[in-house]
Amino acid sequence: MMNIGKKIRALRLGNSLTQEELANRLELTKGYISQLENNLTSPSMQTLFSILEVLGTDIHEFFSKEEEQTVVFKKEDFYEKENDTLKHMISWIVPNALKYEMEPIMIDIEPGGQSEIDDPHAGEEFGYVLEGQVTLVLNKKRYVIRKGETFYYLANKEHYLMNHSQQHTKVLWISTPPMF
Structure with missing residues (x-):
């Protein structure tokens, strides 16, 4: 059996609305929305149609079986994509990451190689060195990161990785939002 309240809550949160904001748009009370989301009451068909319209969906989509997400x-x-000039190989380890909030990749860099130089952009980046050591160049400043160590920075300055070893x-290497 479908949990209607849970599904309404998920849609509301997906639209970044509070219970109060949703209630105001529908001329309902926050308490009523709370009761709906906790399955303490059931909406009339008309109310359900109105809620779904405000939440950007329709009755067909709401009740369709959700496709199983990988x-x-x-x-x-x-x-995988190899770059012979820069002596690195990137593996996109989560396909279609552009539809997600973050994008994880695995980058293998040969001695003397480096990643592409990333221009400043919005977002944050995190990395974990699995093998060897790497030099992070962030706004011309260099940081040596060894196996088992991590890095984390705001991506609002030019940045790239080099292998001097x-x-x-x-x-x-994980970027949010997806950039690679």
Whole structure:
């Protein structure tokens, strides 16, 4: 059986609305929206149609079976791109990450190689060095990060990774919003 209240709450949150904001748009009370979301009352068909219209959906979409979202990705799902000039390979380890809030990649950098130089952009980036060591260049300042260490910064300055060592390096690198 479908949990209508839970589904209405999820849609409301997806639209970044408080219970009060939703209630005001529908000329209902916040208490009524709360009761609906907790399945303490059921809406009339007319009220349900109005709620769904405000939340940007319709009755057909609301009651359709949700397609199962892929949660686990395997090596064969990854997309890889090699850059011989910069001596690196990027693996997009979550396909279609552009529809998500963040984008994780795995970057392998050969000795003497580097990532593309990223211009300043909105968002934040996080990295975890899995193998070797890497130099993060952030606004011309350099930081050496070794295996098992992490980095985190606002991406509002020019940034890239370089491998100055004699060994191969591998970094899990996550950007929000998706940029790679």
